[in-house]
Amino acid sequence: MTDNDSRIGRRAALVLGGGAAAMLAAPWVARAQARTxxxxxxxxxxxxxxxxxxxxxxxxxxxxxxxxxxxxxxxxxxxxxxxxxxxxxxxxxxxxxxxxxxxxxxxxxxxxxxxxxxxxxxxxxxxxxxxxxxxxxxxxxxxxxxxxxxxxxxxxxxGVHDSVAGAAYAAKIAKEKGLKKWATCSPDYAYGRDTTAEFVGYLKQFAPDVEIVSESWPKLAQPDYTETLTKLLQANPQAVYSCIWGGDLTAFIDQGNLYGVFSKTPFFAVNMADYTVLTAVKNLPQGIHSGNRYIKTFPxxxxxxxxxxxxxxxxxxxxxxxxxxxxxxxxxxxxxxxxxxxxxxxxxxxxxxxxxxxxxxxxxxxxxxxxxxxxxxDYAIGWGTTIPKEPYMPNVTPGDWKQIVELETAWKKSKGYI
Amino acid sequence: MDLDSLFSCFASTSCVITQTTSGFIIGMLLFLVAVGLTLIFGILKVVNFSHGVFYMIGAYLALTVYQTTGSFPLALLAGGFGAALVGLAIERAFMSRIYGANPLMQILVCYALILIFDDLARLIWGGDFRSMGMPDVFQVPPVFIFGGVAPPYYIFVIAVAAAIAIVLALVIARTRFGKIVRAAAHNPAMVSALGINTVAIYALVFAAGCLLAGLAGALAAPVRTVSPGMGFSILIESFIVTVIGGMGSIAGALVGALLIGMLRTFGALGFPLFNEGLMYIFMVMVLVIRPSGLFGKEAA
Amino acid sequence: MRALSFSRALALAAIVLGLLFALLSTTANHALMDFVIRLASLAIFATSLNLLAGYGGMVSFGHGMFYGFGAYFFALTMQRAGVSIPVAIVASILGSALLAAIVGVICVRLKEIYFSFVTLAFQMLIHATILAAMPLTGGDQGLRGGVPRPPFLGLNLSNQKQLCMFSAFLLIVCLFAMHHVVSSPFGATLRMTRDNADRAAYLGIAVDRVRLKAFIIAAVFASIGGLLQALFVSGAYPDFAYWTVSGEGIFVIMLGGTTTFLGPLLGSVLMLLLNDFVSRFTEYHGLALGSVILVVALGLRKGVGDFVVDWLSARSEADASERTKTTEAAS
CATH class of the missing domain: 3.40.50.2300 (Response regulator)
Structure with a gap:
């Protein structure tokens, strides 16, 4: 009995001791793991x-x-x-x-x-x-x-995802309203050129009777868009696509307003529905078609x-x-x-x-x-039209990820990536 | 290249008129900045690489005044005279110390001023791009002249710049001040020997140049993005203008600015992807054929 | 300015290189190694600009075009031709010499500020061309996919330490070579064309030819600076050919001093330290950098190197006159 007792006692002591050791060691272990x-x-x-x-x-x-x-x-x-x-x-x-x-x-x-x-x-x-x-x-x-x-x-x-979604959306409107003569106006650098070429390619695929009547390539951070705008007016398109962004887009809208460009021609600007632009432009025209960038109403x-x-x-x-x-x-x-x-x-x-x-x-x-x-x-991607006040882009048509991935794969093949 | 659209434009009156007015719009704002640059060089013999700073200051001051008071004329005055005051302070504090110094030293000081003022603008007005908003008076549809299109605001800008060009030419050619300025450009030692205060003349000329740049900034603020560093692109262009027109020549600045304006608008039709390159090629050609520029005095 | 004789300069270069190698072989400090590589790139470029601007009186606003050209030419040769690194270096040197000869023929005839303008215009043209030549250069996104660095002579430049040693070696070699240029008879002629071109011409010197030679030599060294940068970042970007590179070069030689041969090297050290230090602590580095420039430019009114040299010589003069006074007093 005593033996037993002592044995239990010893075992208890061992357990206790082990526990105590573990407790003592714990901060060290925790600290090692918690190393920033x-x-x-x-x-x-x-x-x-x-x-x-x-x-x-x-x-x-x-x-x-x-x-x-x-x-x-x-x-x-x-x-x-x-x-x-x-x-x-x-x-x-x-x-x-x-x-x-x-x-x-x-x-x-x-x-x-x-x-x-x-x-x-x-x-x-x-x-x-x-x-x-x-x-x-x-x-x-x-x-x-x-x-x-x-x-x-x-x-x-x-860019390629935006272009598929944008072209699908634009093609639908183009067919509905009979917009055949398009002009593009995008910044002259890799993003601007690639995204525009992709958009135009898919738009023609979805709406085969669309033709591009004019292209402008303003420089990145160009302060003045007068020559671009007057060139647009000369071409007299039925719709305009642009992937100008940020401060450049603000200036483009401000200057385009002077020529009344946006009041008569539908404008598809993928980077419009971006809060920094939406809040900076003072006289935002109604009904610009835009892709989402971040907007809290979509999704x-x-x-x-x-x-x-x-x-x-x-x-x-x-x-x-x-x-x-x-x-x-x-x-x-x-x-x-x-x-x-x-x-x-x-x-x-x-x-x-x-x-x-x-x-x-x-x-x-x-x-x-x-x-x-x-x-x-599978991130949120969609297109809609803007209004000059909150929530800025109330209704967004979501893009179709199945279609996007399908066409993206075809695009990769055409580039020799896969 | 797209020469077809260039030639088809020349065949249509409305196109030629539209593109020419656009050339004037780009050119006249450029002239306001470039003429200050050329005046300062002609008289103070300093290439003021920091000239774009005053354009930016003018734009920011106009924006602030317009958004607080709602008065556009007040905004224009604030932009112009605000930039002139800052310019005066900078001339006294820094520029006056580098007249006649090694040109490298002058460039360095200007470079420092650009760095400092761009960051100051960021500290004061934030790093975001801003838009001033168009005054209600000008929120009207564009007017049509023989089929060519021109926004009323741009007509106003061209008129202001043209008026300034005329006033400037008259001041330089007809007034006593103009005579002194011309003499000081030619022989500063003689002018000061005659008991005329060249220090004051220099400060005034520098401030006047800044006033014009500030006014250009204020005029641009309703249509261009206002942001730190906005002075840079206008500096490069007005620099090209003064080189083409001839450093120191007011007429050269006007002609050079209009040439660049036209090159931009018609070049956009014919050479959409090499528009900027055209400008540099033109500049190289002028420098090679006539280093002192189209209207410059034959350089030593 | 005092110039060292050839043999003394060679000995000095060898000693410095030996010391550098000894120091670098013991260090495992990555930041220091990166610093040496970047310093070599910037200092070679800045010293070559000083050869042109300080010794030749040709203030180029477009010297960066050769820096960018060297980087692109080297990286493209490595990517496309599959040659060894020394071959690509020699090819870049020849390529930039050719470009410099073409650009130089037009530029060197212009004097003073007009020379500056036309070099700037050429720089912008080269930059615009790099942007436009998409299929070759990758346009604004730069040359992607890495620069291959096959081992040669037992050197593997993918290894940071060996790249660092190699950079130090190139730096010393280039400095030595440029020092040789400025202290040679050609250097003396170049200085004469700077100080008085008319008199030089009167003495039968073909001024434009001398200036063209200097322009080409400076361009070659600038391209070596550029290719080191390409090795460092394993790519080439249009920024390397932008006017800001030329602007930075001017800033560096002014900071360090234009009248001493090693001024630009000192300027490069100061510039890199300033940049690295300031950008660790603030986004407003423009404000900080600008203030430092103003202090140097308006306070010292010359480069730090010039200031130190002048101060030293003033002190030794003062010592000398002091000594004369004492001897006079004693007698």
């Missing part, structure tokens, strides 16, 4: 498009707060480090190298546009850290297999409206197209870390392939990181 993970983000914080870079940073900060409140990435609290790339590719490359090599960032959220994102992609190829592009819409970044690397993803809408869900309002509450302005993309990227990182239960690059990259997350920005409440080319699909 640093995430670096280069983006454009100065110069002409600083507003977009700042809105990207805002969205990341807002979403990372939530991630940290929920315990961080695989238990590790996140520390964000933001750097200005001044919109120069060589500076973006340098800053990313510095963030990884000197500051010890394990993940890069790349808030660079166009050429900057390609420079960052090359650094990611070299240094092999997990990278998620959040601002570059150029399709080749993910579509071209020569550029693709296993550790880089893209959480951005794509018309409480989650989306709540997110837009929360952002506005926090930063005193509406989110931009770049904001939702960055917010979604953070959600993808959080979901991937959870699925992989790790922050290891290879494990997270694998988790990201084909990952579907719940998101207020999804067409049906979900966005998928397509495995084959590491870019997102």
């Amino acid at each position: 993970i640093k995430i670096g983000m280069p983006t454009i914080l100065s110069g002409r498009v600083a507003t977009l870079g700042i809105s990207s940073r805002n969205a990341v900060m807002m979403e990372m707060e939530k991630v940290n409140a929920a315990g961080g990435l695989a238990g590790r609290p996140v520390e964000m480090i933001f750097r200005d790339s001044k919109a120069q590719p060589q500076e973006a490359a340098r800053v990313v190298r510095e963030l990884v090599n000197t500051d010890g960032c394990e993940i890069i959220i790349d808030g660079e546009a166009s050429s900057g994102s390609f420079a960052v992609q090359e650094v990611a190829r070299d240094l092999k850290m997990l990278t998620i592009h959040t601002c570059s819409e150029t399709s080749s970044l993910s579509a071209d297999p020569k550029l693709r690397i296993p550790n880089a993803f893209r959480c951005v809408r794509q 018309m869900t409480p989650q989306n409206a709540a997110w837009g309002d929360a952002y506005r509450e926090k930063f005193k302005e509406y989110p931009t197209n770049w904001s939702w993309q960055n917010a979604a990227a953070v959600a993808f990182l959080a979901a991937a870390a959870k699925k992989a239960n790790s922050t290891d690059t290879a494990k997270m990259s694998e988790a990201l392939m084909g990952l579907t997350i719940d998101s207020p920005f999804g067409m049906n409440g979900k966005i998928t990181m397509r495995a084959e080319d590491q870019t997102i699909v």
